[in-house]
Amino acid sequence: MTDTALPEQDLPRRLAERALRASGVFWFSVAMVGQAAFVLYIVLFYGRSGLAGDYARWNDVLVGGWRTGDMVGNATLALHLLLAAVITVGGPLQLIPAVRRRWPMFHRWNGRTYMVAAMLASLGGLYLAWTRDLAGEVAMQVGISLNGVLIVVCAVMAWRLALAKRFDEHRRWALRTFVLVSGVWFFRVGLMAWLLANRGPVGIGEDFDGPYVRFLAYGCYLVPLAVLELYFRAQRAGPAARVATAAVVGVLTLVMALGILGAAMGMWLPRVT
Ligand code: HEM
Numbered sequence: 001m002t003d004t005a006l007p008e009q010d011l012p013r014r015l016a017e018r019a020l021r022a023s024g025v026f027w028f029s030v031a032m033v034g035q036a037a038f039v040l041y042i043v044l045f046y047g048r049s050g051l052a053g054d055y056a057r058w059n060d061v062l063v064g065g066w067r068t069g070d071m072v073g074n075a076t077l078a079l080h081l082l083l084a085a086v087i088t089v090g091g092p093l094q095l096i097p098a099v100r101r102r103w104p105m106f107h108r109w110n111g112r113t114y115m116v117a118a119m120l121a122s123l124g125g126l127y128l129a130w131t132r133d134l135a136g137e138v139a140m141q142v143g144i145s146l147n148g149v150l151i152v153v154c155a156v157m158a159w160r161l162a163l164a165k166r167f168d169e170h171r172r173w174a175l176r177t178f179v180l181v182s183g184v185w186f187f188r189v190g191l192m193a194w195l196l197a198n199r200g201p202v203g204i205g206e207d208f209d210g211p212y213v214r215f216l217a218y219g220c221y222l223v224p225l226a227v228l229e230l231y232f233r234a235q236r237a238g239p240a241a242r243v244a245t246a247a248v249v250g251v252l253t254l255v256m257a258l259g260i261l262g263a264a265m266g267m268w269l270p271r272v273t
Contacts, residue, residue, distance in 0.1 A: 035091070
C-alpha cells in the first residue's frame with residue numbers, strides 16, 4: 001500500500017515512524033564518520049609506529065603503554081590495538097542493511113569475526129586494566145571493566161540467538177553489543193563534547209579525576225545503552241512517544257557530532273600528522 005492510499009488517521013502514525021527511523025539513520029551516519037576517524041587514528045598512529053618497530057611512540061599517548069621486558073603485557077596491548085581496528089571497521093559494516101541484504105555471507109563472517117574480536121579485546125583489556133597503571137582513578141578501572149564484562153555477555157547472547165535463528169532478538173542483542181563495544185569511543189567523544197561545551201575542564205581534576213570523569217567512566221556506555229533501549233521501546237509505542245524519542249536521538253546526535261569534531265581535531269589528527 002502507498003502512503004496516498006492510507007486512511008487519514010494512519011498519517012500521524014506513519015510520519016512518527018518515519019521520524020523515528022530517520023533519527024536512527026542520522027545517528028548511525030554521524031557515528032560512522034566518527035568511527036572512521038577513530039580507526040584511521042588507530043591504524044596511522046599505532047599501526048604505523050608498530051610496523052616500524054617504534055613501540056615506545058605509543059607511550060606518547062598511553063599511560064600503561066609499552067613496557068620494556070613485559071612480554072605478555074606488551075603482546076596483549078599490541079593485540080588489543082589490532083583488534084580495536086578490526087572491531088571499529090567491522091562493527092558499522094554489520095549494521096548497514098544493504099550490506100546484510102546483498103552479501104549475507106559477508107555479514108555472517110564479519111559478524112563472527114566482530115564478536116570474537118570484541119570478546120578477545122575485552123578480555124585483553126581486562127588484563128591490561130588490572131595489571132597496569134591507567135589514567136584516572138579506580139572508578140575508571142571498574143567502569144571499563146564492567147564495560148568489558150557486558151560486551152562479552154551481550155556478544156554471547158547475540159551469537160546464540162543468531163544460531164537459534166531468532167533474528168529479531170539477535171538484532172537487538174547485536175545492537176547492544178555494538179553500543180557497548182563503542183563505549184571507549186563514546187568516552188573520547190563525550191569527553192571532548194563536554195570540554196567544548198564548557199570551554200574547559202569543568203568537573204575534571206588535574207589527575208584525570210573529578211565528578212565528570214567518574215560519571216563518564218560508566219556513562220560512556222550506560223547512557224548510549226539506555227538511549228538504545230528507549231529507541232526499541234519507541235518502535236512499539238504510539239506516535240507521540242516516537243516523535244519525542246526521535247527528537248531526543250536527534251539532539252544527542254548533534255552533541256555527538258560536536259564531540260567527534262573535538263576528538264578528531266584535538267586528539268586524533270595531531271597524533272597522525
Ligand atoms: C572492545 C572495544 C575496545 C576498543 C575498540 C578499544 C580500543 C582501545 C584503543 C584505541 C586504545 C589506545 C588508547 C588511545 O589511543 O586512545 C586502547 C587502550 C587500552 N584499552 Fe581498550 N578498547 C576496547 C575495550 C577495552 C576494554 C573493555 C578494556 C578494559 C576492560 C580496555 C582497556 C584498555 C587499556 C588498559 C588500554 C591501555 C591504556 C594505557 O596503557 O594507558 N579496552 N583501547
